[in-house]
Amino acid sequence: EDKVVQSPLSLVVHEGDTVTLNCSYEVTNFRSLLWYKQEKKAPTFLFMLTSSGIEKKSGRLSSILDKKELFSILNITATQTGDSAIYLCAVEGNTPLVFGKGTRLSVIA
Amino acid sequence: DSGVTQTPKHLITATGQRVTLRCSPRSGDLSVYWYQQSLDQGLQFLIQYYNGEERAKGNILERFSAQQFPDLHSELNLSSLELGDSALYFCASSVDRDPQYFGPGTRLLVL
Numbered sequence: 001e002d003k004v005v006q007s008p009l010s011l012v013v014h015e016g017d018t019v020t021l022n023c024s025y026e027v028t029n030f031r032s033l034l035w036y037k038q039e040k041k042a043p044t045f046l047f048m049l050t051s052s053g054i055e056k057k058s059g060r061l062s063s064i065l066d067k068k069e070l071f072s073i074l075n076i077t078a079t080q081t082g083d084s085a086i087y088l089c090a091v092e093g094n095t096p097l098v099f100g101k102g103t104r105l106s107v108i109a
Numbered sequence: 110d111s112g113v114t115q116t117p118k119h120l121i122t123a124t125g126q127r128v129t130l131r132c133s134p135r136s137g138d139l140s141v142y143w144y145q146q147s148l149d150q151g152l153q154f155l156i157q158y159y160n161g162e163e164r165a166k167g168n169i170l171e172r173f174s175a176q177q178f179p180d181l182h183s184e185l186n187l188s189s190l191e192l193g194d195s196a197l198y199f200c201a202s203s204v205d206r207d208p209q210y211f212g213p214g215t216r217l218l219v220l
Binding site for chain 1: 111142144151152153154157165167197199206207208209210211212213214
């Protein structure tokens with residue numbers, strides 16, 4: 001059965017800190033790994049990763065995939081209170097998307 | 110705003126009833142996905158349609174069914190509702206095997 005495990009489950013940091021969120025997976029016929037940010041309602045798309053070792057970057061957020069070790073990390077530098085959210089990792093294999101439980105990030109001023 | 114629309118935003122109903130949730134995908138997207146999000150289970154894939162045809166099925170109960178119409182909008186029908194069906198139901202869409210973009214969700218409360 002496809003599985004996605006995220007760690008930590010929750011994290012509290014101060015503004016300006018750098019955080020690393022982890023995602024490990026087991027999936028049949030891996031196609032891609034995606035990161036989403038969920039604030040009040042709908043998950044919003046952040047990154048889609050298909051190749052190992054290629055960093056994707058958007059502003060203060062970046063992510064990289066290791067297909068040999070079956071994990072990905074999401075980095076957020078210089079955190080702001082607006083980064084407070086649940087960050088979801090999902091993998092696409094035979095099932096369109098299998099989600100992890102998420103990491104709840106709280107950034108305090 | 111992802112461009113995916115869902116109606117209604119909220120729904121309150123009683124056990125045993127039937128409801129229909131509606132989703133309009135982003136312009137140009139052919140795939141529609143339905144997900145259920147509850148506190149204990151997280152986001153669970155239910156079913157996918159691609160250009161009107163069922164493409165993949167996840168943990169969808171027999172009491173639930175879906176369809177995608179020629180104009181590509183989709184409906185999720187939930188029948189014989191139980192208390193445990195209370196959850197957020199999301200629709201997502203993509204062109205094909207691309208990032209999925211999620212709608213705002215329908216919050217269903219079964220009393």
